[in-house]
Amino acid sequence: MSEVMDRPQTLNLKVVGTRPIRPDGADKVTGKATFGADFSMPGMLVGKIKRSPHAHARIVSIDTKKALALAGVKAVITAADFPDLASEEYEAGESAANLRDLALNCMARGKVLYDGHAVAAVAATSSSIADAALALITVTYDVLPHVIDVEAAMEAGAPVLHAHLFTEGLETKPDRPSNIAKRNELMRGDLEAGFAQAEVTVEGRYTTAAVHQGYIEPHACVAAFAPDGQCQVWSSSQGQFMVRTYCAKILGLEASNIRVTPTEIGGGFGGKTTVYLEPLALALSRQSGAPVKMVMTREEVFRATGPTSGAVIEVKLGAKRDGAITAARVVLKYQAGAFPGSPVGAGSMTALACYDVPNFSVTGFDVVTNSPKVAAYRAPGAPISAFGVESAMDDLARELGMDPIALRRKNAVRDGVKAAYGPTFRNIGYLETLEAIADHPHYKAPLGPNQGRGVAVGFWFNVGGESTAAVQVGEDGSAVVVTGNPDIGGSRASMAMMAAEVLGLPIEKVRPIVADTASIGFSMLTGGSRTTFATGMAVTQAAQKIVVDLKRRAAQIWDVPVEQVDWINGAAVCLDAAKADKGDLTLAALAAQSARTGGPIGAQVSLTAQGAGPGFGAHICDVEVDPETGHVTILRYTAAQDVGRAIHPAYVEGQIQGGVAQGIGWALNEEYVFDSEGRMENAGFLDYRVPVASDLPMIEPIIVEVANPRHPFGAKGVGEVPIVPPLAAVANAVRAAIGVRMTDLPLSPPKIRAVIDAR
Amino acid sequence: MSQIAYLAPTSADEAAAALIKGGATARVLSGGTDLLVQLRAGRLAPGLIVDVKRVPGAIGIRQEDGGFVIGASTPGMTIGEHAALEKAWPGVVEAVMLIGSTQIQGRASIAGNLCNASPAADSAPALIAARATCVIVGPSGRREAPVEAIGIAPGRTSLAKGEFVLEIRLPPRAARSADAYLRSIPRTEMDIAVVGAGVNLTLDADGVIADARVALGAVGPTVALAPDAGAAIIGTRLDEAALARLDDAARSACQPISDKRGTVDFRTKIAGVLARRAAAIAYGRARGRA
The missing domain is CATH 3.30.43 (Uridine Diphospho-n-acetylenolpyruvylglucosamine Reductase; domain 2)
Structure with missing residues (x-):
């Protein structure tokens, strides 16, 4: 398609860069939007899950006879109702998974590996009958010693979760199973020589607690299994195609027999890039012959879904007196939860991504523990390693007597520099982002007693991948944009805006919808900050195809060569002066005549988007610490980020603010608390403390725009970068306020008071 | 079922x-x-x-014999919006307004807060410091008991079978009196007190504390009066030495546990801090009325 733009359009934009009302806004603010739990079918049953009360136990037996005999109970399932899958890696970008582990996480087979692990499920005619049926299922356990702490799990004598798990990535193949699933290493230069050159070194050991994504909407779905083997699923997830694939694999079905319709999603943050309920609901529906609805409670969400790793991070940095870093050593130990697959790989790759370091090693350990299997959480792995590295950078700046932004500028990666994780950076806006905070009045504002200021930076790759988009023009000259990506961050608005920009339509004339798996071509899930970049590229190209087609139609009507037709402001314009009296042909006029010019107007584009621009953020945080209560108040927060091009600046700002809010929660109060038996003690929003509105100041976003040449409008991913810096930005501010380095998150009041008492 | x-x-x-x-x-x-x-x-x-909300007296606030009678099921919001009550008992009102959240306060009542018998109940320290009483009705008629007599252990009350709390009574207010309540939570709202401290005091004409009561929450099995803490500031103008004695006495009154919300050490220290700070607020309010 020769007409497809080969460089980003950044000038004369009419829609991109404006702030229209979101197309799904009215439904959401009036409570009409259909979320996972809102969908119902006639004759639907209620499905519920029996969960393990033990952190680690062998399942001796499961007796479901009494439950099945209870009036109103229509199906009872256990692992025996699912195929015993072989271990098989399924590659799907950020949602890569081992299918056997995925199935075992949905339903335990032989062994339970964490408190809350599913062991059986029932479908009944009412919620209370389902509850009664769960109570009638007798599970006999042989309780085993458990281990949750990441370093304890790595020890030689630790209880072993999986007898078949041998550490990958060691020089010699281990002869005994271990909880260390994998060791990975990134290296450059000569570490020893680098530290030998150093005139100043700093070192630290940092820990973070397991934290949950904390989406407001619990997991929910409805599944209907028809007698002919055709299945339908309605569920809240970050990807209907992901749900289809995983359900097919776990149940041994043909993917083509499963149609998945995405409902509205009430937050995902990476936590809905996998399945928990859908395969069980399908199995219950298959057995009962009726549709089955399953909705988790908040307690189930905490105990059995989500979190991201608790971790230990060790950092050593060496630098010259002028601030030039000569060497960096980073060791990362991440909890994976019950099955391998912590985000330690991404944590390793991002750890030093902001810095041009000649000699380094980053070693990562992926460690299984008796806690819920971790799921992706917004820039998976990166906030954890950044907490360690950015805390150490802050200490290094203090040690050198250097401004922390200046130290970061001194060592900053820039275009042409080979990233610590491999590729060479192009068109990055990191230095511009650092300048944006250095120049901001916040950075020079005076501070009072017990107050401190912290700076930290962060990086995320952002990804592209496979996407499909269709644009259909209606008979009245309006357009519908169809994609396969659930809208978790305002992406419907940006899809509609990009189509409107190309077609020359006002945004109100473009309706974006998110379609089911049978109604649009394959798209990878919404994750990795990919949708506005990759699906946006597909939308733009589909709209461009339509413009090409419209010009052809206009040329046909005017009987001029197509070169004599241009598309301006939503209308075909005839460039042939002799025929200028014909007037313009608007999209509506062309749509009205479409039957005579080739039929309905529409185009679909499927592509694999490459060239996602990496994102950088730089944050400033001011805190005040109450030295008597240990309470930290966030006084002011400013976050600059290179976003390439903000398609809808208000939603870009919302992403930045949301990421910061979650990062502040991670820094200050959020943590999984387990009792001595390995049971989660705070499985609810009362004692698992996400920030409330009154905890946060206005978070000021600064949009930095260094265009990504690979996107039609210059966009880079936005949603993940902003959660990377806040953990360290807060900790560095607390360090400045109290004069003591706090290394263990969360920085809850009792810990701070204890440190102040000891200083 | x-x-x-x-x-x-x-x-x-x-x-x-x-x-x-x-x-x-x-x-x-x-x-x-x-x-x-x-x-x-x-x-x-x-x-x-x-549901006792339809029992006469259960909802509403009235002034009687110089004091206040609060229907025990009166929603928090109604209490928070009562100007005269807020003027006389700012500490009691601010304590009630900390229960739950704005939405919760459309329903939440003092009776529920007391009879849930949580040691962390926010209204209890302020009410105990205020010498508030409960009017309890039941099969054997009507009786009155001090608020501190209601909770006897976490989740357990002294109410007999068939009894419920109908009214909360606040005594007449002496001149130059004021109260205050503070609590410590990790966040800023929608949480349960890790420590709570209510202080109620009356000054003499010279600004010297003539009467003081201090009650502490979440540092023992029940919300309890800390008599030594009150005594520590009587006869003073709340100078540094008096505040230090108050801090000591409040800490000595603590018998907390360590749990997911706080440690023994943290709770004990914070009890002293909050007692001091609440006393300072109450003292400032009382002086403002001199």
Whole structure:
């Protein structure tokens, strides 16, 4: 398609860069939007899950006879109702998974590996009958010693979760199973020589607690299994195609027999890039012959879904007196939860991504523990390693007597520099982002007693991948944009805006919808900050195809060569002066005549988007610490980020603010608390403390725009970068306020008071 | 399946009879912000719920004999919006306004906060410091008891079978008196006190503290008066030395536990801090009325 733009359009934009009302806004603010739990079918049953009360136990037996005999109970399932899958890696970008582990996480087979692990499920005619049926299922356990702490799990004598798990990535193949699933290493230069050159070194050991994504909407779905083997699923997830694939694999079905319709999603943050309920609901529906609805409670969400790793991070940095870093050593130990697959790989790759370091090693350990299997959480792995590295950078700046932004500028990666994780950076806006905070009045504002200021930076790759988009023009000259990506961050608005920009339509004339798996071509899930970049590229190209087609139609009507037709402001314009009296042909006029010019107007584009621009953020945080209560108040927060091009600046700002809010929660109060038996003690929003509105100041976003040449409008991913810096930005501010380095998150009041008492 | 019966009697006698008849699984519903949550979480399985909000006196605020009578089921918001009550008992009102959240306060009541018998109940320290009493009605009629007599252990009250709290009474206010309540939570709202401190005091004409009561929450099995803490500031103008004695006495009164919300050490220290700070606020308020 020769007409497809080969460089980003950044000038004369009419829609991109404006702030229209979101197309799904009215439904959401009036409570009409259909979320996972809102969908119902006639004759639907209620499905519920029996969960393990033990952190680690062998399942001796499961007796479901009494439950099945209870009036109103229509199906009872256990692992025996699912195929015993072989271990098989399924590659799907950020949602890569081992299918056997995925199935075992949905339903335990032989062994339970964490408190809350599913062991059986029932479908009944009412919620209370389902509850009664769960109570009638007798599970006999042989309780085993458990281990949750990441370093304890790595020890030689630790209880072993999986007898078949041998550490990958060691020089010699281990002869005994271990909880260390994998060791990975990134290296450059000569570490020893680098530290030998150093005139100043700093070192630290940092820990973070397991934290949950904390989406407001619990997991929910409805599944209907028809007698002919055709299945339908309605569920809240970050990807209907992901749900289809995983359900097919776990149940041994043909993917083509499963149609998945995405409902509205009430937050995902990476936590809905996998399945928990859908395969069980399908199995219950298959057995009962009726549709089955399953909705988790908040307690189930905490105990059995989500979190991201608790971790230990060790950092050593060496630098010259002028601030030039000569060497960096980073060791990362991440909890994976019950099955391998912590985000330690991404944590390793991002750890030093902001810095041009000649000699380094980053070693990562992926460690299984008796806690819920971790799921992706917004820039998976990166906030954890950044907490360690950015805390150490802050200490290094203090040690050198250097401004922390200046130290970061001194060592900053820039275009042409080979990233610590491999590729060479192009068109990055990191230095511009650092300048944006250095120049901001916040950075020079005076501070009072017990107050401190912290700076930290962060990086995320952002990804592209496979996407499909269709644009259909209606008979009245309006357009519908169809994609396969659930809208978790305002992406419907940006899809509609990009189509409107190309077609020359006002945004109100473009309706974006998110379609089911049978109604649009394959798209990878919404994750990795990919949708506005990759699906946006597909939308733009589909709209461009339509413009090409419209010009052809206009040329046909005017009987001029197509070169004599241009598309301006939503209308075909005839460039042939002799025929200028014909007037313009608007999209509506062309749509009205479409039957005579080739039929309905529409185009679909499927592509694999490459060239996602990496994102950088730089944050400033001011805190005040109450030295008597240990309470930290966030006084002011400013976050600059290179976003390439903000398609809808208000939603870009919302992403930045949301990421910061979650990062502040991670820094200050959020943590999984387990009792001595390995049971989660705070499985609810009362004692698992996400920030409330009154905890946060206005978070000021600064949009930095260094265009990504690979996107039609210059966009880079936005949603993940902003959660990377806040953990360290807060900790560095607390360090400045109290004069003591706090290394263990969360920085809850009792810990701070204890440190102040000891200083 | 289990069934729940619901009754909304319109007299105290009727309510008491229903509670007796309902037996061990009967529960009183006031605002319901604890009861319904516990029911949904499966921690309670009541056979009968007796909604007492229609019993005369259960809702409303009136002034009587120089004091205030608060219907025990009056929603928090109504209490928070009562200007005269807020002027006389700012500490009691600010304590009630900390229960739950704005939405919760549309329903939550003092009766529920006290009878849930949590050692962390926010209204209790302020009410105990204020010498508030409860009017309790039941099968054997009507009795009055100090607020500190209601909770006897976490989740347990001294109420007899069939009894419920109908009114909260606040005594007449002496001149130059004021109160204050503070609590410590990790966040800024929507949380449960890790420590709570209520202070109520009266100054003499010279600004010297003539009477003081300090009550502490979440640092023992029940919310309790700390008599030594009150005594530590009587006869003073709340100078540094008096505040230090108050801090010591408040800490000495603590018998906390370590749990997911706080450690023994942290709770004890914070009890001293909050007692001092609440005393300073109450003192400032009382002086402002001199």
